[in-house]
Amino acid sequence: MLDWNDYRRQLKSATGELNRLSPGTIQGYQGLATAHKEGGRLDAKTRELMAIAVAVALRCDGCIAVHTDAAIRHGAAKEEIAEALNVAITISAGAALVYSNRVLDAYAVHPSNQPPAAD
Template identity: 60%
Template sequence: MLDWVAYRKELLGRIGEIGKLSPDTVAGYQTLSNAGQKTGHLDAKTHELIALAVAVTTRCDGCITVHAAQALKNGASREEIAEALGVAIALNAGAALVYSARVMDAVSAHSAG
């Protein structure tokens, strides 16, 4: 497994380099990232639990290390994190099932033609 703490530190440093080379790109990302937090409908912990579930479904190691640290900082327990990951696992399996149905639909369409 990765050294997640060292990876996070290195990753944030590299993103800082990108920010110096292309400040509008990083500023645009930060605007998107912070937009949902401004409404105040979800607390910070819930936001991070969702982010971790999405990080799993998008297979983003950078997202995992950043949001794992933030989830813990915002009071998420290991049990809450595991439950959020359970949702991600179920949806990934569900998405595979849905897209399998789409494949079968495409096969039917191509067979008929």
């Protein structure tokens, strides 16, 4: 298994390097990352649980490391994190189901499945 604590430290270091090379990019990201504070309708723990679900659905290890840490710091219990994972699993399976229809559609219109052109 991954050493998640070390990975978070590596991400922080790598992000620091990117900040030195492209500070506007990091400033823009930080603006997005803190924009939710203006509305303030969801508490921090709920936002982090949502972030975990999205991180899993998007397969982002860095997001998993950062948002799991933040969720724990905001009081998320293992059972609450498991519920967020259930959402991620359901959404991922649902997306696969929906996109499976696209495969069947692509199959249906494939030239080998079309009647021969009339002469």
